[in-house]
Amino acid sequence: QVQLAESGGGLVQAGGSLRLSCVVSGPPSFSSYSMAWFRQAPGKEREFIAAINGGGSIVYGNSEKGRFAISRDNAKNTEYLQMHSLKPEDTAVYLCAASRLDLAQSHLKYDYWGQGTQVTVSS
Secondary structure (H helix, E strand, C coil): CCEEEEECCEEEECCCCEEEEEEEECCCCHHHCEEEEEEECCCCCCEEEEEECCCCCEEECCCCECCEEEEEEHHHCEEEEEECCCCHHHCEEEEEEEECCCCCCCHHHCCEECCCEEEEEEC
């Protein structure tokens, strides 16, 4: 049973930074999974932010490249999302996900999900 647990969300002022973490438990080989971050705001579709595979290759979605950075530590079964220059429109639930498919960008390609962590950016 693969389980994902996010942490690091919270309330931050516009222009601030946050670092989200996602710890993965259960898989025999964490490095064989592509890991991703998505976010979902109320009334909006789930949005792809970035994905990283076990070798460190990265793909970003359209909107947040330059402000957000994804990384992972295979020894700790953990992925991260460093967010800078946060804006009120970044307010959403941020979810991590794991997939056997390499650097997938559709949420439909991800098999395992965390419960999400709320990020709220005040103006």
